[in-house]
Amino acid sequence: MNTYMRFFDKIFTFFKSIGESFYDSVIYDNRYEFILKGLFHTIIIAFFAVIIGIIIGIIIALIRHNYDTNGKMRIGNKVSTIYVNIIRGTPVLLQLMIIYYVIFKSVNVNIVIVGILAFGLNSAAYVSEIIRSGLISVDKGQMEAGLALGLSYGKVMRYIILPQAIRNILPALGNEFITLLKETSAGAYIGILELTKASDIIASRTYDYFFPLIITAFIYLIMTLGLSKLVNVMERRLSNARS
Amino acid sequence: MLEVKNLKKCFGNNVVLKDINFKVNKGDIISIVGPSGSGKSTLLRCINMIEKPSGGNIIFEEKSLMDKNTNLSLIREKIGMVFQQFNLFPHLTVLDNITLAPIKLKLMSEDIAKKKAIELLKTIDLKDKADEYPNSLSGGQKQRVAIIRTLIMEPDIILFDEPTSALDPEMVGEVLELIKKVADTGKTMIIVSHEMNFVKKIANRILFLDEGKIMFDGKTKDFFNSDNERIKEFLSKINK
Numbered sequence: 001m002n003t004y005m006r007f008f009d010k011i012f013t014f015f016k017s018i019g020e021s022f023y024d025s026v027i028y029d030n031r032y033e034f035i036l037k038g039l040f041h042t043i044i045i046a047f048f049a050v051i052i053g054i055i056i057g058i059i060i061a062l063i064r065h066n067y068d069t070n071g072k073m074r075i076g077n078k079v080s081t082i083y084v085n086i087i088r089g090t091p092v093l094l095q096l097m098i099i100y101y102v103i104f105k106s107v108n109v110n111i112v113i114v115g116i117l118a119f120g121l122n123s124a125a126y127v128s129e130i131i132r133s134g135l136i137s138v139d140k141g142q143m144e145a146g147l148a149l150g151l152s153y154g155k156v157m158r159y160i161i162l163p164q165a166i167r168n169i170l171p172a173l174g175n176e177f178i179t180l181l182k183e184t185s186a187g188a189y190i191g192i193l194e195l196t197k198a199s200d201i202i203a204s205r206t207y208d209y210f211f212p213l214i215i216t217a218f219i220y221l222i223m224t225l226g227l228s229k230l231v232n233v234m235e236r237r238l239s240n241a242r243s
Numbered sequence: 244m245l246e247v248k249n250l251k252k253c254f255g256n257n258v259v260l261k262d263i264n265f266k267v268n269k270g271d272i273i274s275i276v277g278p279s280g281s282g283k284s285t286l287l288r289c290i291n292m293i294e295k296p297s298g299g300n301i302i303f304e305e306k307s308l309m310d311k312n313t314n315l316s317l318i319r320e321k322i323g324m325v326f327q328q329f330n331l332f333p334h335l336t337v338l339d340n341i342t343l344a345p346i347k348l349k350l351m352s353e354d355i356a357k358k359k360a361i362e363l364l365k366t367i368d369l370k371d372k373a374d375e376y377p378n379s380l381s382g383g384q385k386q387r388v389a390i391i392r393t394l395i396m397e398p399d400i401i402l403f404d405e406p407t408s409a410l411d412p413e414m415v416g417e418v419l420e421l422i423k424k425v426a427d428t429g430k431t432m433i434i435v436s437h438e439m440n441f442v443k444k445i446a447n448r449i450l451f452l453d454e455g456k457i458m459f460d461g462k463t464k465d466f467f468n469s470d471n472e473r474i475k476e477f478l479s480k481i482n483k
Binding site for chain 2: 148150159238
């Protein structure tokens with residue numbers, strides 16, 4: 001064999017081994033199904049956690065803002081503050097384990113629901129602080145004008161203050177949701193078959209980490225880039241009403 | 244229709260209003276004047292409870308606003324307020340700014356509110372701005388829209404809190420003209436203003452506030468011809 005042939009042979013074997021590696025990781029034994037299932041669970045957990053985070057986050061933010069501006073809801077404010085401090089002061093992985101191994105210890109509950117609950121409750125603390133900063137950013141005169149027109153505190157919040165607050169905090173909220181999407185990978189630790197766990201399972205069968213990890217990273221990247229694109233579009237839509 | 248009784252207001256240890264008493268009758272156009280820091284705006288803001296009084300009482304149409312059982316929102320529907328900083332809602336179009344309250348309070352259907360808002364906008368020549376956002380309006384236009392927003396509620400009384408203080412000089416005229424127009428319809432008003440020439444022309448009664456107390460309560464003519472030293476000093480400073 002001359003040197004040329006040896007060279008081509010090497011390249012050929014290289015591509016062949018890549019092809020084999022890809023085949024083993026993705027196609028053989030329908031292993032891509034792990035990835036699809038993992039992706040599905042990641043999206044489900046992130047989506048419902050975001051919804052829980054927004055709902056509880058808004059409630060906490062309104063309670064704390066009401067206390068800050070009117071001095072009402074003293075106890076609610078105390079409870080909310082403690083909640084936010086505990087959630088922000090401990091790792092999400094620990095919270096996940098506490099919910100799964102301690103709170104739901106003797107209850108037979110779907111592990112995906114545990115994930116949704118843990119990440120939702122975690123996100124709520126961060127979202128509440130973001131929304132609170134948004135509420136503070138709206139000029140005091142807006143509340144006064146709304147009240148002076150005869151609207152109740154709740155109606156002013158809903159139609160005047162919150163829409164402006166959300167517009168102001170959209171970038172920060174988008175950031176929080178991107179973080180949340182990536183953080184769901186911690187769910188692998190308690191055995192949720194989400195995207196990161198899926199790649200781990202495949203790799204543990206082939207002993208080849210390259211494709212499972214790279215493909216998974218790519219999927220996360222596409223999702224987060226899509227999310228930030230979405231936030232940008234929303235920002236642009238709302239910016240026409242800037243004062 | 245409106246009575247302020249022994250009204251007190253303090254911010255911490257700082258006493259802004261001490262024992263304010265006066266009555267407003269239907270059709271009155273009252274101007275509150277006085278040196279800056281005398282509590283004019285605070286007094287006005289206490290009347291619709293945007294600022295919570297520290298003591299005393301405010302009675303509107305025989306209802307006490309300090310009574311915990313009084314529905315303040317229902318009363319505020321009848322007490323309009325125009326702010327120094329306009330306080331239009333920047334996320335809503337001009338039309339939505341005007342129709343938000345009547346629609347959300349279910350006082351009018353959406354169609355009727357819109358029709359009425361357009362009619363009102365026509366009277367100030369801003370009909371073609373109906374679908375624009377407030378940030379594209381000039382200061383004078385913003386304040387005139389804010390006045391329209393109050394008028395659509397058909398309030399019994401309108402409070403004006405230094406309506407021209409935040410405006411460029413060339414826009415003061417158009418706003419004062421609109422206020423005059425509203426006054427000519429017989430609407431009851433209380434105006435806090437530094438525009439003495441305007442006050443002289445429009446108000447039939449003056450409240451002169453100094454150091455948190457009412458120093459003068461009487462006819463406009465009597466105020467401008469007063470012998471009181473404090474009033475004379477105030478007027479001479481303003482006219483400089």
